[in-house]
Amino acid sequence: MLNGKNVVLGVCGGIAAYKSVEIVSRLKKLGAEVDVIMTESAEKFVAPLTFRSISHNPVITDMFAEPINYDIKHISLSQKADILVIAPATANIIGKIANGIADDMLTTTVMATKAKVLIVPAMNVNMYENVIVKNNIEKLKKLGYGFMEPDTGMLACGVNAKGRMPEPQSVIEAIVDTMAVKGDMKNIRVLITAGPTREAIDPVRYITNHSSGKMGYAIAKAAQKRGADVSLVSGPVSIEKPEKITVYNVISADEMFLKVNELYEPADIIIMAAAVADYKCSVVADTKIKKSSDELTLSLVKNPDIAYSIGKKKGKRVMVGFSAETNDLYKNAKSKLENKNMDMIVANDLTKEGAGFNCDTNIVSIIGNNGEILELPIMPKEKVADEILNYAVRVYYQKKESNT
Ligand code: PMT
Secondary structure, three states, X not given: OOOOOEEEEEEOOOOXXXXXXXXXXXXXXXOOEEEEEEOOOHHHOOOHHHXXXXXXXXXXXXXXXXXXXXXXXXXXXXXXXXXXXXXXXXXXXHHHHHOOOOOOHHHHHHHHOOOEEXXXXXXXXXXXXXXXXXXXXXXXXXOOOEEOOOEEEEOOOOOEEEEEOOOHHHHHHHHHHHHHHOOOXXXXXXXXXXXXXXXXXXXXXXXXXXXXXXXXXXXXXXXXXXXXXXEEEEOOOOOOOOOOOEEEEOOOHHHHHHHHHHHOOOOOEEEEOOEOOOEEEOOOOOOOOOOOOOOOOOOEEEXXXXXXXXXXXXXXXXXXXXXXXXXXXXXXXXXXXXXXXOOEEEEEEOOOOOOOOOOOEEOEEEEEOOOOEEEOOOEEHHHHHHHHHHHHHHHHHHHHHHHO
């Protein structure tokens, strides 16, 4: 996920410094290159050798140490960084940065960098609530510095209060989120379908399903946040139109079919999260059907399959489908993946609580057309959206490379 990304991690003097070792280890597993800068007091908590062994890079502790390479370290690291993370960040370092003080390797690197900076405070609750610290944090937030909220729990001073450094996994998620904002999908055009379709029975009734559009809209927003140029073809939903996204509202499967076929050409990635009705009424009554006999039979005919039509002519585009199943999840999802010539499919298991229609979370497995299966735990649809995009972007670059 972080292949080729450079993370510079500043470690300050606090008991939470031991958690930063785990952060480095996880960043490495995700493919990042990690350089660690320790303040003088951080060395009192964890030995530089620990970070050196885990990061496989020299650890920078002293601004005036004999250089290993003859570059100016705080300049070279500030330029190399895709993100600079300070974890744990003490009241002292926050105060220094907020006031432009650059008197050691970490603060000089922060001053010199143009990379996104993510600060992860960890300190005694009274220090965290001190108005001076609060003002410094507010000042830095206004200047675009990212902050994580400390966790509440047992602090080193023995009280149960806010001030603990968040767990390594949360820090990793914040790092990934912050990097995503940087625009790894810049210049990528994404076309997304979302929501249900409505198939008219008569002027007042229709056939539909439980799709709320939340999943598709979450993907659209996440892609836009990552710099993509996003078009969204939306069935009828009650979600507000997202900013900076072109939304095309449609009602029926026929309308969605026409709109997607009109828009697909310039797209690089096409994501079909809509729950399209498979059938529509063969005849739509012109006037409201009156209640007369005890039974009413509707004659249904198949709707056009949008994904199938695009799959046949997708060329080098990456096509992502969805599959919502109540049984034989993988079997059904894989057969849709193949039949519709998709590159990957997102399988939702509707039997699980917190998955599928109209909830804020989802539980999905991403299946690649190479047979790879990535099973994800329950997470908010926004996070699922980022996981889907991570996978789709990887496939996009793989295809691009194999075409050149
Ligand atoms: O909208 P939410 O409430 O957030 O819920 C999200 C969701 C459950 C609707 C979504 O995650 C999802 O799974 N959507 C696909 C639902 C489904 O079961 O699709 P399907 O099995 O009918 O179709 C498979 C794929 O073909 C889908 O990508 C679908 O968009 C596409 N399709 C299907 C039929 C059709 N006529 N045209 C299509 O393009």
